[in-house]
Each structure stands twice: as C-alpha cells, then as structure tokens.
Amino acid sequence: MKRIAYTRSALKVLRRMPANTAKVIVSKVEQYAADPPSLANNVTALKGRAGIRLRVGDWRVIMDDDGAVLAVLEIGPRGGIYE
Secondary structure (H helix, E strand, C coil), X not given: CCEEEECHHHHHHHHHCCHHHHHHHHHHHHHHHHCHHHHHHHEEXXXXXXXXXXXXXXXXXXXXXXXXXXXXXXXXXXXXXXX
C-alpha cells in the first residue's frame, strides 16, 4: 500500500464537508492506494496539467501518483475543481 499525503487545502475541504461524504472520499482514496486497478474505471489522467482524477459521486479528487507516495492535491465538486 502506498503512503497517502494530503495537502492543507484538501484537508480543509474534508473538514468542511458533511462527515459521511468525507468518509466515503477518504475510503476511496485508501482503496486506490491499496489496489489501483480496483478503481480503474473511476480514475483518469488529467489533460493540461499533471496528475490523475478520482471520481467519487459528484466530487473529484485530484491526485499525484509518484512512486511510494500518493499525494492528494485538491478535493472539490464536479464543476469547480478544474478551474
């Protein structure tokens, strides 16, 4: 399993959203870190910037998957995360 590192802004978003939604997002990130092929249909490489996107319902998680560390860069709603 890869080590997961959250940025300050990602942690701030997680604290402000409803607890049940935050739990789902954290569990999906942990599932991806443990077994990336299990979420292959919900993960896409980003165009125009480095990183990958994990889809969790109406939320998007922007991550950087380099080596042993999975860095969670941003978390946001579907429409506004790419701006």
